[in-house]
Amino acid sequence: MQVPAPFEYERATSVDHALALLERHGPEARLIAGGHSLLPMMKLRLARPEMLIDINDLSDLDYIKLDRGEIAIGAMARHAAILDSPLLAEHYRIFREAEKVIADPIVRNRGTIGGSFCQADPSEDLSAVGSALRAKMVIRSSSGTRTVAAREFHDGPYQTMVGPSEILVEIRVPIRPGSGSAYEKVERRAGDWAIAAAGTFVQLSGDNVADCGIGITAVGADHFACAAAEDFLIGKPATVENFAAAAQICHDAVAPQSDQRGPADYKRHLARELTSRALNRSAARARGEDV
Amino acid sequence: MQVTMTVNGEEFTREVEPRMLLVHFLRDDLGLTGTHWGCDTSNCGVCTVQIDGQPVKSCTILAAMAAGHEIRTIEGLEQNGTLDPVQQGFMQEHGLQCGFCTPGVMMTARWLLDKNPDPDTETIRECISGNICRCTGYENIVRAIRWAAEHPATEGASA
Ligand code: FES
Ligand code: FES
Numbered sequence: 001m002q003v004p005a006p007f008e009y010e011r012a013t014s015v016d017h018a019l020a021l022l023e024r025h026g027p028e029a030r031l032i033a034g035g036h037s038l039l040p041m042m043k044l045r046l047a048r049p050e051m052l053i054d055i056n057d058l059s060d061l062d063y064i065k066l067d068r069g070e071i072a073i074g075a076m077a078r079h080a081a082i083l084d085s086p087l088l089a090e091h092y093r094i095f096r097e098a099e100k101v102i103a104d105p106i107v108r109n110r111g112t113i114g115g116s117f118c119q120a121d122p123s124e125d126l127s128a129v130g131s132a133l134r135a136k137m138v139i140r141s142s143s144g145t146r147t148v149a150a151r152e153f154h155d156g157p158y159q160t161m162v163g164p165s166e167i168l169v170e171i172r173v174p175i176r177p178g179s180g181s182a183y184e185k186v187e188r189r190a191g192d193w194a195i196a197a198a199g200t201f202v203q204l205s206g207d208n209v210a211d212c213g214i215g216i217t218a219v220g221a222d223h224f225a226c227a228a229a230e231d232f233l234i235g236k237p238a239t240v241e242n243f244a245a246a247a248q249i250c251h252d253a254v255a256p257q258s259d260q261r262g263p264a265d266y267k268r269h270l271a272r273e274l275t276s277r278a279l280n281r282s283a284a285r286a287r288g289e290d291v
Numbered sequence: 292m293q294v295t296m297t298v299n300g301e302e303f304t305r306e307v308e309p310r311m312l313l314v315h316f317l318r319d320d321l322g323l324t325g326t327h328w329g330c331d332t333s334n335c336g337v338c339t340v341q342i343d344g345q346p347v348k349s350c351t352i353l354a355a356m357a358a359g360h361e362i363r364t365i366e367g368l369e370q371n372g373t374l375d376p377v378q379q380g381f382m383q384e385h386g387l388q389c390g391f392c393t394p395g396v397m398m399t400a401r402w403l404l405d406k407n408p409d410p411d412t413e414t415i416r417e418c419i420s421g422n423i424c425r426c427t428g429y430e431n432i433v434r435a436i437r438w439a440a441e442h443p444a445t446e447g448a449s450a
Contacts, residue, residue: 001315001331002331002332003310003311003312003315004310005310006308006309006310007309007310008309009292009309009353009355011355032356035351035352035353035356036333036348036351039312039351039352039353040332040333040351043331043332052309052353054353054355054356056356103333103421104336104420104421105346105399105417105418105420105421106336106339106346106347106348106399106421106422107333107348107351107421109345109346109347110347110348110351110352190420191334191420191421
């Protein structure tokens, strides 16, 4: 029987309360939201917090809304809500496509976007989405609020910039008119972690790429992104050939490791193929095609 | 610590360790062994119960986290001695063999039919993708849930 080691448990009633509890209990305290990453790690003793602060009652962090020209997603928004959000479906199909392949519908009822980012698993899907869209992460502490770019949020596997007395409260994504986005993932079986996955957005100006973002997960991409491929594309015609060339840059830039999910060269191949597919579909959507 | 929660309409208060998982609380403290316990890693879905009407994997939620909420288990599916249409569907369509996965699948299926009374087979397959069955190959499970969708009138005590 797998049971976590003993710990203390307290329920936070507000963000301020959660922050006060974090400050009082120090670095051995952990926040728990959906718990679908943290509890399995605690069962395996890979995580051993002395104190769990349950933030499931913080419904004021559970929203997906338009706010000053950006989409603001509260850290407690569940995967299921992100999957079903009409607002996200309208502006960023990438969210729906990524969510559809995260775990399964039951797990998606519990897991949260904030938890996914803070778990910072190197194979996590939403981290690639956040990097692709150049999202901003809003972090709160008792002394105020600060914002960190999604591409600076991770500090290595399972490590983030969120300090021991801080809470990730919101993820913000700018709205980009005339853009399209898509997510492509290959996994071993339904609901599994990615062998490799790529998410992109393409914003067009006429036939050219005005802006784009490429997020890649599970293959050791720096900050889940590939800036070199983006730089290559911006200003160029949105053609299959240019997307293939950008995908080749990703292929060469990633640093996958061989493991039980597959050999490194296969993962590299996937990084190229999935990036290319995502870019082509993003561009087609930007042109208004239904793909 | 003390936890109080409603399980199948009845309120229970128990003294538990914070680390107690909901699945063990239901099975060991309340004796509701209809909720099964398998992989322990939120993969197989045999431990699926509903919290406030939503299916969750009870091996990956603390009893403490469930406190104050309404839990529904397989024991609460039948109403006033009448089987839920989902349960009847599993009988009609031979939706189980060993039965280990069955309570979890049924709790997921009930949720699906509550939000979508007429799901197509693709929707059903997608919805139960977090419930693994080692026996049936899923065909009869999908038929059982379709049967339930087609016989909603038998719901509750009215049958
Ligand atoms: S025992 Fe909970 S999902 Fe397998
Ligand atoms: S009937 Fe045996 S596992 Fe499903």
